[in-house]
Structure formats: structure tokens, C-alpha cells
Amino acid sequence: MKGLFCKIKSLGIGKDYAVSLSLFFGGCFFFLFGNLSSAGAKTPIEKIRAVGDLNYPPYSFIDKNGKICGYNVDIAKAVFKEAELDYTLDLTHWQNCLRQFDTREADVIIRIGYSNNRLDEYAYSFASILVYYDFVLPDSSLIKTSKELQGKRIAVVKDYISEEYMQLHYLTEKVVLVADYKEGLAVLRRGEVDALICDRKTVEYYRRLHQTDKADLRAIPSNLPPFECAIATHLDQTELLAKLDAAYFRLKDKGVLDEIYNRWFGEFYYARQYQLLVYLFAFVAFICLVVFVFLFFLRRNIRIATKQLRDSQASLLQEKEKAVRADRLKSQFLANMSHEVRTPLNAIVGFSQLLVQEECAEVKEEYAELITTNTQLLLAIFGDILDLSKIESGVIDFASQHFDFALLFQSLEQTFQQGMKKEGVELLAIHPYETCVICADQQRLSQVITNLVMNAIKFTPQGRVEMGYRVKDQGIYGYVKDTGIGIQEASVEKLFDRFYKVDQFSQGTGLGLSICKAIMDSCHGEIGVESTYGDGSLFWFFYPCELETVS
Numbered sequence: 001m002k003g004l005f006c007k008i009k010s011l012g013i014g015k016d017y018a019v020s021l022s023l024f025f026g027g028c029f030f031f032l033f034g035n036l037s038s039a040g041a042k043t044p045i046e047k048i049r050a051v052g053d054l055n056y057p058p059y060s061f062i063d064k065n066g067k068i069c070g071y072n073v074d075i076a077k078a079v080f081k082e083a084e085l086d087y088t089l090d091l092t093h094w095q096n097c098l099r100q101f102d103t104r105e106a107d108v109i110i111r112i113g114y115s116n117n118r119l120d121e122y123a124y125s126f127a128s129i130l131v132y133y134d135f136v137l138p139d140s141s142l143i144k145t146s147k148e149l150q151g152k153r154i155a156v157v158k159d160y161i162s163e164e165y166m167q168l169h170y171l172t173e174k175v176v177l178v179a180d181y182k183e184g185l186a187v188l189r190r191g192e193v194d195a196l197i198c199d200r201k202t203v204e205y206y207r208r209l210h211q212t213d214k215a216d217l218r219a220i221p222s223n224l225p226p227f228e229c230a231i232a233t234h235l236d237q238t239e240l241l242a243k244l245d246a247a248y249f250r251l252k253d254k255g256v257l258d259e260i261y262n263r264w265f266g267e268f269y270y271a272r273q274y275q276l277l278v279y280l281f282a283f284v285a286f287i288c289l290v291v292f293v294f295l296f297f298l299r300r301n302i303r304i305a306t307k308q309l310r311d312s313q314a315s316l317l318q319e320k321e322k323a324v325r326a327d328r329l330k331s332q333f334l335a336n337m338s339h340e341v342r343t344p345l346n347a348i349v350g351f352s353q354l355l356v357q358e359e360c361a362e363v364k365e366e367y368a369e370l371i372t373t374n375t376q377l378l379l380a381i382f383g384d385i386l387d388l389s390k391i392e393s394g395v396i397d398f399a400s401q402h403f404d405f406a407l408l409f410q411s412l413e414q415t416f417q418q419g420m421k422k423e424g425v426e427l428l429a430i431h432p433y434e435t436c437v438i439c440a441d442q443q444r445l446s447q448v449i450t451n452l453v454m455n456a457i458k459f460t461p462q463g464r465v466e467m468g469y470r471v472k473d474q475g476i477y478g479y480v481k482d483t484g485i486g487i488q489e490a491s492v493e494k495l496f497d498r499f500y501k502v503d504q505f506s507q508g509t510g511l512g513l514s515i516c517k518a519i520m521d522s523c524h525g526e527i528g529v530e531s532t533y534g535d536g537s538l539f540w541f542f543y544p545c546e547l548e549t550v551s
């Protein structure tokens with residue numbers, strides 16, 4: 001067998017091929033020889049004892065349930081079963097495996113690396129796998145390539161092929177021998193060595209184990225040549241070896257070996273790729289989600305900001321319109337004022353001058369009367385103007401108090417009756433309740449009623465004026481009805497404007513109804529008029545207030 005290897009090598013074929021071919025021809029040789037020898041009926045195989053490395057995951061190791069497992073364990077079991085062998089399989093420390101094999105306590109080693117040195121002692125079967133070595137370093141190590149490891153401390157498992165390789169290829173490194181990979185990783189993590197030389201698949205296994213914790217290890221490929229590992233028997237167990245090889249080929253044909261390989265390595269690699277894809281997908285999905293959420297909130301904020309902007313624009317426009325209207329009203333008001341004030345003032349100034357020059361006592365008296373009338377008018381205008389502007393500007397607070405409206409109505413009627421100087425005009429008051437206690441501003445209510453009654457009397461040359469009220473919709477509904485001159489339809493809507501008088505020559509400031517409207521607006525009430533020209537008018541108001549006792 002050794003000679004066969006040497007011959008192939010001497011043909012100049014690459015070392016890896018040489019190993020493979022050697023194993024192939026060696027296997028064939030043992031297969032034929034085994035069959036021939038079995039024909040010669042040597043000692044029958046009764047029971048075999050197989051051993052394997054205890055600390056060589058994922059090839060042979062003890063799982064978390066305490067069971068022996070691994071790729072080599074599965075291959076060995078399948079091969080032993082296919083070969084119909086009665087066997088026991090134990091995993092023990094590698095040095096122990098070798099010792100038990102030496103002392104023939106064990107018949108088979110389920111996995112041992114091929115080396116020329118071992119050919120004198122081991123007969124290799126076809127049940128083999130190609131192995132690559134990597135250097136394992138702590139993730140924090142600054143070393144990037146295997147060249148940088150020259151002269152560094154390297155942990156090597158005693159009696160592994162790597163030990164032979166280190167002597168052959170890396171003489172400059174300081175080799176630290178360890179019992180197994182477990183110890184090798186321990187010294188590496190403690191920083192006692194710079195690297196551990198380790199089977200690539202074992203590195204993958206340990207790194208996978210640490211994925212859930214932290215990947216504290218990193219692997220860099222070594223330039224050590226790959227080598228084959230196979231089930232091995234003693235050199236004189238040719239029959240056993242032949243059986244194992246025959247079983248191995250049968251299993252290969254059935255696809256069992258591939259299935260075992262995929263179970264241990266295929267799935268893992270696919271799973272890793274799949275895992276990477278899942279991570280990538282999750283990352284992309286996360287980024288999409290973040291972008292989506294960002295855009296959602298951005299759109300929402302823009303929508304809110306736009307709405308706020310539109311609202312403030314609309315309110316600004318409203319404010320502007322208000323300001324323009326107020327400015328127009330102010331100008332109008334000032335124009336009206338100057339006109340309204342100038343008329344009586346001119347009369348006062350003019351008649352005062354005439355009064356001085358006039359000698360006739362009767363005419364003088366007439367002038368004096370005119371001056372008095374205009375002075376009173378002027379005073380009334382100022383009084384009304386001040387009253388109106390105070391109400392509109394909210395300077396006057398509405399002082400609500402509890403009082404009996406029925407009593408107030410009666411006393412107002414009496415006052416009007418006493419002041420009635422007009423002949424042919426009758427004042428009628430309707431008193432629907434004996435008591436009507438409400439909470440309202442007595443003075444403002446009186447002012448509205450007085451204005452309406454005074455107007456009705458003023459604009460009724462003959463006939464009747466009726467004043468009345470009733471409780472309605474949580475407030476007081478009051479009215480003043482007359483059979484006076486009435487108001488034309490065109491004038492009705494302007495009645496509550498300031499200084500408006502249907503007849504400019506009629507007595508009054510033209511502010512009375514404006515004051516009534518301002519009072520009603522301030523207390524959220526209403527005021528209105530219905531009138532038929534020539535027949536009379538009905539002025540009404542609704543003053544909302546708290547009603548207490550009505551009987």
C-alpha cells in the first residue's frame with residue numbers, strides 16, 4: 001500500500017490526487033484481496049470494537065443529551081450495519097483512541113487522517129472525507145493572513161495530522177501542543193497562543209455555536225494541503241476492511257452517504273445562505289418600514305401644517321375684512337357725527353348771534369327756545385354716542401340681578417302714562433303675570449323698552465300704543481305695537497343703522513334703535529320689526545335670561 005502511494009507520487013501527479021488515487025487503488029486491492037481471502041475462509045469476524053475521537057465536532061462528539069453523534073459516527077454506524085457487523089462504538093480522547101488501537105483493544109478507528117507515517121500501522125478504507133485546515137484566531141487579533149503567523153505561537157492538537165504538518169511546513173512557528181480542540185480553543189481564548197490550527201468544518205461548527213452568543217473567533221485559510229480521513233483497521237484485518245469497503249460502496253450507490261453528508265454539512269451551509277438571505281430581507285424590510293413610517297409622518301405633518309396655514313390664512317383674511325369694515329364704519333361714523341353734531345351746533349351758534357342783535361322780545365324768546373332745543377339735541381347726541389360706543393366696546397358689563405320683571409313693567413307703564421302729553425293717543429300695557437322673577441340686567445332692559453315705547457308714541461299721531469311681554473324659550477319676549485305712521489319696506493332694513501332716520505326732519509338722534517340692537521347683541525338676544533306703511537309697526541325683542549318664578 002505504502003509502495004503504491006509512493007509510485008503514484010513519483011509519477012509527478014499532484015499530492016491530493018496522489019492521496020485519492022492511492023486510497024482508491026489501495027481500496028481495490030484490499031477489496032479483491034479480502035474477497036479472495038474470504039474465499040479462503042480465514043478467521044470469521046465475530047464482534048468488532050470501534051473507537052472515535054471524543055472532541056472532534058461535527059465529526060464525532062457527545063451531544064447535549066449525552067449521546068455520541070457526528071458525521072463520522074453516522075457513517076461508521078451505517079457502514080457497520082450495512083456490513084452486518086456486530087459492533088460496539090465508543091468515543092474517547094484521541095490519544096486514548098490511538099493507544100487502544102495499538103493495544104488491539106479496538107479493531108477500528110472511525111476516522112483517522114491519512115499520512116505516510118501511519119501506513120505501517122493502519123489499513124485505510126474507502127469511507128473517507130477530504131479535510132482542510134484553517135487557522136483560528138480571536139476576532140480581536142490584528143493578524144490578517146497566514147503569512148503573518150510566521151514565528152507566532154500556534155496551538156496544535158497532539159497526534160493529529162496537523163502536528164506532522166507543522167513539522168513539515170511551518171518550522172518557524174512555536175508549536176504549543178494541546179490535548180484536543182476544546183483545550184486548543186481554551187488556550188486561544190486565554191491568549192496563550194496566537195492561533196489554533198483546526199479543521200475547517202470544526203471551525204464552522206464552533207462559530208455556529210457562538211452565533212447565539214458572540215462570534216469571538218475568526219478563521220483564516222491556511223496553505224496546508226488538504227488530507228483525507230478514513231475508517232481504518234489493523235493491517236491484518238483484511239477481511240474486515242473488505243467488508244467495510246463493500247458496504248461503503250453499496251451505501252454510496254443507495255445515496256445513503258450523500259444523505260448523511262447533507263444532514264451534517266449540506267443543510268448547515270444551505271441554512272447559512274438561507275439565514276443570510278433572511279437577514280438581508282429583514283434588513284431591507286426594516287429599511288422600507290422606516291422609510292414608510294418616515295414618509296407617513298412627514299405627509300401627516302405636511303397635511304397638518306398646510307391646514308394650519310390655510311386656517312390662519314382664512315382667519316387673517318377675516319381679520320383683514322373686519323379691519324377694513326371697521327375702518328369704513330369708523331369713517332362713516334365720523335362723517336355722520338360731524339354732520340349730526342354740526343347741524344345743532346350751527347343752529348346754536350347762528351341763533352346766539354341773532355339773539356344778541358335782535359331787539360324784539362318775542363323773536364328773542366323764539367331764538368332762545370331754538371337754542372335750548374338744539375342744545376338738548378346736541379346733549380342727546382353725545383349721550384347716545386357715548387352710550388352706544390360703551391356698549392359696543394364692551395366697557396359696560398351687563399350686571400345681572402334677580403328682580404321681578406312684572407313690577408318693572410308696571411312701573412315703566414306708569415312713568416310713560418304720566419309723561420304722555422299727546423292727546424288722541426292711548427297707551428295700553430298688557431301684564432300677563434303677577435310675578436315674573438328673572439335674572440337679567442334691569443337697566444338695559446328698561447332702556448330697550450323705553451326706546452321702543454318712546455318711538456311708538458312719537459310716530460303715532462293718533463291711535464293706540466300697546467306694550468306687552470311674555471315668557472318664551474328661556475327668556476323674555478317683549479313687544480311694542482302702535483297704530484302709527486308705519487315704515488316703508490325699503491327703510492325697514494336700515495332702521496337699526498346708526499343715525500338712520502326715515503324722516504331727516506323728525507326729532508331724535510337716529511341712535512335709539514342702534515343702542516337697542518347693541519344691547520341685544522351683547523346679551524345674545526334678538527330684536528326686529530314688522531311694519532305696514534300707514535298702518536303701524538310692531539317692534540319686538542327677545543332677551544334670554546334665567547327665569548325663576550313666573551305666576
Ligand code: ADP
Binds near residue numbers: 451457482509511512
Ligand atoms: P331716534 O332716536 O331719532 O328716534 P331711532 O333709532 O330710535 O332714532 O329711530 C330711527 C328711525 O326709525 C326714526 O327716526 C323713525 O324714522 C323710525 N322709527 C322708529 N320707530 C318707529 C315707529 N314706531 N314708527 C315709525 N317709524 C319709526
